[in-house]
Amino acid sequence: MPSQPRTRGRLPARVYWVRRTMVLGTVLALAFAFAHLLDRGDSAKTSGQATIVAAGPSTSPTGAAGPLGPTPVIPTSTATAKPKATATAPLVLAEPDGPCAAEEVTVKPVDGTAPAGTTVPLVLQLTGTRPACTFEVGRSTVVAKVFTANGKVWSTQDCPSAIPASTVVVRSAAPTTIQLSWSGRRSDAGCTRSTAWALPATYQVKAAAIGSEPSTGSMKLTVPERPVVVKTIQPKPNKNQSTAPTTPDTGH
Template sequence: MLHPVGSLPSRVYWTRRIVGIAVAVLLAVVPFLFLSSGGDQSEASGANSPSPTQPATTPQLELIPAQPLQTSTAAPTTAAPTTTAPAPSQPPVSAPPPATPVLCTDDMLAITAGTQRPEYSPADKPTLLMTVQNVSAAPCVRDLGTAQQEWGVFDGDVRLWGSNDCLYEPASKMQTVQPGQQITLRVEWSGLTSDRECAEPRRRLAPGEYQIRARIGTAQSPNAALILR
């Protein structure tokens, strides 16, 4: 085996053997080197790759036992909230109390006499009127009772009848009269004559035109017509 047999020189056979041995050695060594290199890279990559991230653990709340409430005696350190002081309110303006009405003087009143109808027959019982009006600018008080009222029927200057004759029942009635206010008073006349002492016989007036006057106290009306047909 160490001595080749053949027609070729022995050098050729030795060269072939050496080449074959070298090829066999290479075929055996190369796979080993390749496997060794891959394993190292795997190990290296395994060493360099980050380890799996561990989930962060949430710290659990620490249970603190409840403490009893304590009243603090220290002054608070927080600044007090600023507040805008409200504007001082104006006190409501009250109307002055109404003045007490004064007594009506004669020049504060206008007295008007009249009749309810334009004319009457001698047998009628005419209704006589008296209007009291406050012609001043202020309210006033006047006694408008029967003690101050009086109507009279006249024929010229002759007094024929008066409401205060005979069946006269005086009474007082204080009344406030506002500025411009009119108060109407009335009396029914029997149609008969009378005198202050009720001593004369009473008679009916004949048809004609007569005058009536009215007064409240000393405030007197002008004449008004009384017509009997």
């Protein structure tokens, strides 16, 4: 009779745990080996790229390219270009179109300084309201006076000859200058030369075109410099000094 297969019983639990451990270890070993292969592949790629870069053409300067040394740095100019100055057109003065009316002219004294005890120039500036017109300067059109807080010192009404008669062009764009001559003395009705000199001080000067509003300036009289007299003294011979007689040389 054929023999019957012998059935085995259930193995102990330890055998199953050993088998499971071996299977798990095999799986882990395979995973580690696969990961190691991947790392080697990445390293090979990186090394290959580094080799290619190193083998490329070098851009650094070599000895044959020029002398060694620091490369000069050319500074970049940051200054901005200045605009070219444009030439200013000269002032074109208007031509007079007729005579000026008195109310169109303003007379202004110019502040000045002069020594006392001599003739003092009084400078007046004339400006108009029109572009240009002619004005007759004279004793009947212009007045001026010098005064202080105590009263009048000098006036063209006493000395009308101080105003020189002339015809000037008065403009609104630029003043016209005229000059009066103050004797430096106080004035009287006859403008005599016997009045006292005006002392060193600051005086007020008022002037106007007759029929227009007056303007005021100042004139400072200073102490005049005294002349320096230099006298040369000639030495006089001493009368008490005796001179020895001169004996002629007779020779032998």
